[in-house]
Structure formats: structure tokens, C-alpha cells
Amino acid sequence: MGDIRRRGVVALGVTGLVAPLALALTAAPAQAASCTSQTGPYQKQVERFLGRPVDGKQSAADCKAVQAFQTKHGITPNIGYAGSVTWDVMDLMNKQKAVGNKPNKDGKCPVDKGRIACVNLTLQLSWIQDGAKLVHGPVPVRTGRDGFETRTGLKKIYWRDIDHVSNLYDVPMPYSQFFNGGQAFHSVGLSMWNPPGSHGCVNMTPTEAKAYWSLLKNGDDVFVYGRKPGT
Structure with missing residues (x-):
């Protein structure tokens, strides 16, 4: 795939953040609001x-x-x-x-593919395994929100860009590893538990995005399964 066309594919599916969330990558933390005295249901x-x-x-x-x-x-x-x-x-x-060091206890991520990055949407966890051997993780991730779900199935990493910038929103997407159109593993400066989620990408902390960058390469398999809570 030519470079111009390839960039176009990514642009159509830019998934990490939209403009308002882009600002959150660099903006100072919001000041705490006044505390409520109301007892909550939980x-x-x-x-x-x-x-x-x-x-x-x-x-x-x-x-x-x-x-x-x-x-x-x-x-x-x-x-x-x-x-x-x-x-x-x-x-x-x-x-x-509770998952501990056995993220694939249910055997849903394939163990016959060699090295593979697994993404469990239900638990918002990702890890890398080689056969049945755990190589890295599991680590919390932040996947696509309702209406922008991270697509499930067996994919392959087809393009990596360590300094990628979204050409729709001019949002940095460091350590991007694209595996399904515009959906990619990449670093963000947000909590992995920041609701409601991304616009389809698998967000990671900078530390974990760097680790995935060093462990994966073009052609490696990615398997996404389950369903993110709230989608």
C-alpha cells in the first residue's frame, strides 16, 4: 500500500481522541469542585x-x-x-x-499463532503471549466507547509510526501500531479508566506503549474479543 493511500486509511479511522479530549492531553488538571454532602447509591x-x-x-x-x-x-x-x-x-x-498473571485463563486468545497481542474488551486488559506463554502484561487499556467500539477479531499489525499525529485533529498518537484501519495501540496522557473511552484505538500508558513497541513488529497478530462495559 502506497504511503499516501496508507495515510488516508488511517485518517478515516483516527480513533484515539476527538478535539475536546485532545486538549486533555496537555491541559492542566481541572480544579476540584465543591464536595457534596449527599450519600450516593454506591x-x-x-x-x-x-x-x-x-x-x-x-x-x-x-x-x-x-x-x-x-x-x-x-x-x-x-x-x-x-x-x-x-x-x-x-x-x-x-x-x-483478580486476573493476576493468568489473563488467558479462559483460552479465548489463540495460542497457536506464536507471538500475539491480545485485547480483552470486557476486562479492558491487554497482554502479549507467545503460544501459551505470557510475554508481557496484562495491562489496563482504554478502548472504544459506545458507537466507536474497537473492532473484534483476528488482525495483524500493518503499520507502525513512533511519532504519529492524527491528521484530522492534530493529536499526538505516540508509538502507534495500527492493526485495523485507523485503530491502533498508542500512548495517551490520560488515565486508563477515564470514561467513556477512546474513539476506537487501544489507549495505553506511555510506559506500556513503549513496551509494546519494543515487543511487536509489522505482521504480528492482534486478537480483540469481548465487549467493553457500556457499549
């Missing part, structure tokens, strides 16, 4: 997750702890309310932690 679960006294009643200290978590992960409004979005993020973190 108060006890959130208190337990944060190591707070579990009494199901909002306190000033509870609110500050919840608010700090929301601010860190880009959950809005960050007013310390123990609502469904905050609890969904925490619940996902619990499920990811």
Missing part, C-alpha cells in the same frame, strides 16, 4: 474500595477521598458523589486485579 461499595469506614453515610472525609479518585481518573462531575460511574470504574479495577 456509598458502601465505594467506601470499602477506598479503605474508608464502611457505614454507608457520606462524610467530609469520604467526599474528599472519592473526589480525589474522580479527579485522578477524569470522572465528572468530580464532586465526591458515590454514583454509578465511579463505582463502575472501581468494580472494573477489582476485576482486573
